[in-house]
Amino acid sequence: MKAVVVHAPGDLRVEEVPEPSAPAGGVLVRVVYGGICGSDLHYAKDARNGPYAVTEPLTLGHEVVGVVERLGAGVTGPGVGTRVAIHPATPAAAAGRTEPTGLHLRRGGAYLGSASTQPHTQGGLTELLAVAAGQLRPLPDGLPLRRAVLAEPLAVALHGVGRLGDRVAGARVLVSGSGPIGALAVAALQHAGAAHVTAADLQALPLQVAGRVGADALVNLSEGGRVPDEAFDVVVEAAGVLASLRTAIRAVRPGGAILQLGILPAGDLPIPIADVVSREVALFGTQRFDTELDRAVEVLAADETLAAVVTDVFGIEDAAAAFARAADSARSSKTVVRVSPDPDAS
Numbered sequence: 355m356k357a358v359v360v361h362a363p364g365d366l367r368v369e370e371v372p373e374p375s376a377p378a379g380g381v382l383v384r385v386v387y388g389g390i391c392g393s394d395l396h397y398a399k400d401a402r403n404g405p406y407a408v409t410e411p412l413t414l415g416h417e418v419v420g421v422v423e424r425l426g427a428g429v430t431g432p433g434v435g436t437r438v439a440i441h442p443a444t445p446a447a448a449a450g451r452t453e454p455t456g457l458h459l460r461r462g463g464a465y466l467g468s469a470s471t472q473p474h475t476q477g478g479l480t481e482l483l484a485v486a487a488g489q490l491r492p493l494p495d496g497l498p499l500r501r502a503v504l505a506e507p508l509a510v511a512l513h514g515v516g517r518l519g520d521r522v523a524g525a526r527v528l529v530s531g532s533g534p535i536g537a538l539a540v541a542a543l544q545h546a547g548a549a550h551v552t553a554a555d556l557q558a559l560p561l562q563v564a565g566r567v568g569a570d571a572l573v574n575l576s577e578g579g580r581v582p583d584e585a586f587d588v589v590v591e592a593a594g595v596l597a598s599l600r601t602a603i604r605a606v607r608p609g610g611a612i613l614q615l616g617i618l619p620a621g622d623l624p625i626p627i628a629d630v631v632s633r634e635v636a637l638f639g640t641q642r643f644d645t646e647l648d649r650a651v652e653v654l655a656a657d658e659t660l661a662a663v664v665t666d667v668f669g670i671e672d673a674a675a676a677f678a679r680a681a682d683s684a685r686s687s688k689t690v691v692r693v694s695p696d697p698d699a700s
């Protein structure tokens with residue numbers, strides 16, 4: 355079967371790998387779509403993502419949906435043919451621990467398509483993927499796989515917005531950076547009751563997508579658009595770039611909050627932190643997600659407009675072109691690899 359495998363910096367291959375067998379306590383999923391994430395782009399280009407270096411061939415992909423193909427020993431369901439999203443995390447639960455939340459912050463867990471573990475945790479851009487039964491999230495009938503592939507990044511946005519608690523309902527919000535995660539943040543903010551959401555970006559296409567998923571105002575920063583100072587109750591930084599964080603600090607009102615949703619570069623960063631302190635701005639960190647994948651599936655089922663975030667679909671044989679498109683923020687929002695034929699389309 356085919357898989358999208360990174361071997362070294364700039365060395366991404368579509369290659370034949372052995373088919374897995376259905377694991378005891380788990381299932382084989384025939385992967386239909388896999389979204390390309392910023393972390394996948396880092397792995398493809400640099401064979402590294404933040405602190406995690408690729409030291410053996412790594413199949414990429416953690417935003418995965420498909421159809422249950424085969425059940426392993428001891429598994430009674432969901433049955434063969436069930437359309438599913440896959441929870442990419444296998445948290446390392448503490449012995450005897452019972453509370454179901456907060457596990458995403460524990461060290462030592464695994465995540466699909468990640469070099470954070472040795473051996474690496476192989477990812478989902480492959481035709482057949484073995485997962486534990488507990489990672490499966492059956493999809494409602496009305497939710498096409500092509501939209502459902504947004505479940506993982508939408509869960510990231512929902513988790514981040516959830517960190518803001520009751521600051522969102524009725525708030526005036528700026529989303530700085532309108533790529534896929536920014537667009538999904540716009541949707542998450544609207545579903546959380548924000549009063550008015552402004553999306554800002556340097557490119558036209560991401561702003562179009564943000565508008566289609568519910569942004570009330572769009573600011574194109576490369577065409578003379580400007581974000582007003584101290585005008586927003588909440589600012590969501592969704593680009594992961596320093597200039598955008600500086601904009602966020604300038605644009606948030608005194609006593610407001612910034613959610614750092616984009617992944618910033620590691621190491622020391624020059625930001626005007628004194629302005630954050632003196633204006634009593636709350637700065638929220640966020641990391642992946644916790645239990646929000648179920649809510650993401652519900653939101654995707656209820657909100658057809660989110661389909662607009664998937665701008666490009668490439669067959670697995672064209673994975674190189676898919677990665678190039680995903681890296682081109684002027685031309686794409688979420689780029690998706692079609693790993694197997696889509697049963698919804700037949």
Ligand SMILES: [Zn+2]
Nearest residue numbers: 391417506507
């Ligand atoms: Zn992702």
